[in-house]
Amino acid sequence: MIDRRPPLSSLYEFAPWGPVLRLLLAGYPEIRPDGSARVAGRIGRTGWSLWLPGGMSSERPAAVEHVQRALARGGVEEVAFSAEIQPTGRTTLRLVWPCPAVEPAIGYPDLGVLVLVDGSVPEPWRRLPDPVPGAVPAPSVDLELLERTLREQMPDAIGATEEEIAAAEARLGVTLPDELKVFYRVTRARWEDWGDNYEAADRTSTAGDYDACDLESLNSVEPGTRHSCWNLDGKDAVVTPPDAAVQGLAGSPGWIVFGSNGGDEIAVDLTPGPGGHLGQVILVDHERSLGAELVADSFTDLVLGRTREQPRGRHEGLPAVAEVGGDGDGDLATVRAAAHPALEVLSIAAGDGAPFSLAPLTGLPRLRTLTADPGTLADPLEIAELTGLEFLELGPQEWRVLLDAGAVPRSLSAAAVRERGQDRGTVVAVANELLALWNRPLIEETVLEGELLPEA
Incomplete structure (x- = not known):
């Protein structure tokens, strides 16, 4: 201590x-x-x-x-x-x-999550977009109508040059959609072009209901720019359903942000989901850490006010995420019922039944997170057979078994000692032993x- x-x-x-x-x-x-x-x-x-x-x-x-x-x-x-x-x-x-090695718990007085590998983030934040070789622009794309509408809306706008557009593409490493190029040929959306004439600047820096940025400010949505925490997001999984318009990601080099509504970012999507279109317009909600929402099938639709919504490409149920035990109506009765090749996250909750064996989980290719209430594991040493774990949350007694046997999985990037109902002194002592194994700063x-x- x-x-x-x-x-x-x-x-x-x-x-x-x-x-x-x-x-x-x-x-x-x-x-x-x-x-x-x-x-x-x-x-x-x-x-x-x-x-x-x-x-x-x-x-x-x-x-x-x-x-x-x-x-x-x-x-x-x-x-x-x-x-x-x-x-x-x-x-x-x-x-x-x-x-510095502890990520505070959110909404609970618990100790928090031990970040064993400095700078590590949960797997959803490392997920890259799936290839979309068959993606095509939406049928609603109409470059002539788009340009005519924009010039009617912004007759005094100053457009960007081809050289300026090419420089933005080189900086981003992508080819901008033709619709976005049309927009910037009509207006380069620079407030400084108008000096103190804020009304003109505002009038020539809009795309639909959103404030547009200039070419120099175009950027892609990097996962690191969105908040992530192991305590919540390490227990989450991202799945893109077969009909999803937007891939369930924290970010993508193909999400090109061109504006905002004052809080959320608006972007064209060059890596759409299987049900989406190349160049569709999506909203990246600043209050959410994963996924994005479809706003319009095309930039043309956005400017003409033809917007629509589709739920973000995110899924929090079987088979990727499962809970065993407990008293909830949706809980599974056995670990074997949860075992599935697609299982990524398993939580074991305390209930009235006997402790669970983890043997059915051995060899599952995607299992990366396991959380278990104190007293719910028949043999904590079975965890040693789960070689792909990156996040593990156990009670202090279960951690004690692993520590004494030298069986703490070295694949872990983060860990938590389940504190609710446990002695804080014991929790801190176990936590510091875990931090010491990774040569991380200790809790004071x-x-x-x-x-x-x-x-x-």
Whole structure:
């Protein structure tokens, strides 16, 4: 255990934490058989994850504000904490400080995900577009109508030269669709062409209902520009159905962004799905990390207002993703029922049945993520036979078995120690052993003891 104290002196005393812990005790504490209670949470400089009375409150309590001010003074983004509170009021409080090798959990007070390989991302963010040798432009493409409509809409626009268009293609490494070339021959969409005449600049920098960018700002959607996290996206899978217009990707060198609506990006698609058209127009939602939505079959349709929608090429069900056990209506009863050559992600939830064997998973070619609640595995050492895992989430006892046997899969890029209902000290100790195997920075923890007495 490492105890490093950043300049947060007020948070290294037990008393300032008392109001936060009392709030949590009044909410949804975990009560142990011996009458002790466990609470946990995360507080960051701009947000918090606390199960308060009435649920996840959007109003910031004064106790949380005090912690946030201390974090801001110390230049620390957030602190995760847990507390064991005895019936006598005797309390052990554990503070876990940010670690560059830990990706914080989203929406939970858990420790987070251990990033064992620096810079690694889940497989969907490494997925390249499938070839589309038979893709053709939509029948609605009409270059003459498009140019005539654009010139009527922007009679005073200044067009780009052929040399400027060729330079953009060379920079992007693609041949722009003819429709997009027509657009930029009509207007090069440069605001600086109009000085202080903002009305003219706005009028000559639009494509349908979207603000267009100039040629120098055209860019492709790189997966790294979209948010990804192992805790959520490592448990997701991307599948492009046979009739999908858009491939279910985080990004593609063929998604050429030419504008936005102020938040989302609008792009022409040179790598469409099997049901799409070359040069179709898609929307890349800034609030989503995977996939894109069809807006129009062609740029011509976009300018003429003939837009339509098709759900993004994304699928989160069998056979790529499966859950075994638990009490949900859609859960499978056995691991064997989930075993399928296309299975990528398997979650095993605690239920009333006996622990599961992982033997049916051996040899599955695409299995990359396994998560299992504590106590759900008949033999954790069977994990050693799953040679393609990149993300593994287990309880501390299951990790202990693998660590003691030297059987932690070396194929992993990320891992998590399932914390809900587990002792935070044990979780941190196991997590640091895993980080040490990959020579990653260790988690720093501070332990405080105090009395959580009733308020006067």
